[in-house]
Amino acid sequence: MMKITSALLVHLIISLLNQMQGNESTLENIVGFRRLNILDGYSCPVNNTIKVENQENELLCLILCSKLSSCNGVFISPDSKERCVMCSATFFTIDITQELSTTRQFYKRIRRSRNNFTTSGVSVYSFAKQDLNWTNAEENCKSYGGHLAKIISDEENQYVVNVSPSSHIWIGGYGVGGPVDTFRWWDGSRLVDGYDNWSKGQPWTNEPDPTCIALWTSSGQWGDEVCHDKRHGVCKFE
Structure with a gap:
């Protein structure tokens, strides 16, 4: 056989x-x-x-x-x-x-x-069971062979919203805060070159320190938040 x-x-x-x-x-x-x-x-x-x-x-x-x-x-x-x-x-x-x-x-x-x-x-998602800052959430995903989710379409974004156990979840994007063109995914690709779903007025932080992207499931849109805040993260495996 x-x-x-x-x-x-x-x-x-x-x-x-x-x-x-x-x-x-x-x-x-x-x-x-x-x-x-x-x-x-x-x-x-x-x-x-x-x-x-x-x-x-x-x-x-x-x-x-x-x-x-x-x-x-x-x-x-x-x-x-x-x-x-x-x-x-x-x-x-x-x-x-x-x-x-x-x-x-x-x-x-x-x-x-x-x-x-x-x-x-085909993509597979898993949510961390504990609140972590963005860096630790990404390390947690990597320990299982994945990364924080790089979301590339409305369909995928809505799916994650529908299955999320939390109102604010870390996804795989980060930036220096403020200008949209500073934000990148974990793999280094720029958000401005592909799909994004920023909430109105986002990103808003004008601090020089890095900020990270959270998906707000109440609206299905994204905002930037201080990376050391603790949130659930969504891992993605492909």
Whole structure:
């Protein structure tokens, strides 16, 4: 029985299928998968379950997902009759402190985009159970393999608002306070070059000391706050 190792990236599924069918393969047709270990042991939400199959091996599960445009990933249980669960969910919320069986594994779909592979929209979120300053909240996320959330769309912002346990939560942005163009995400990218959702009059702090971005769930918008304030943080894993 073929096993998919945790490090394996399956690059050429659609390409191989096209070749088997006598069709010319193009880079745009290439689909692959990558393990998203943080979801091991979890399940696809019922409303997002597209199809359940008992394929002969794991590779056939991935091939089946690659044929379904709405499939963003596959939960694979090698020892279960429901070996392959095709899932359309893009967002998951988990408790990263909870230890689950790793028998069920999740493979996230990736797609070819010109010269690079780009992942599907699957993102996983977890909220810290204690209030922390921004730096400690980021370190807490990193200790589990993630970062404070870099929010890149209205859809993602609203999802985080809907599942947040707190009215003010740290997300992954920071700046020197005041000018919008000083704010960056944890990866160094500038907020002004992508999505943002500042509340009216924000950012407001004119101090030279760094300030950090909090998502205010009552309005769904962002404000800058003193980084040493203690808030819940939302970690993001991709």
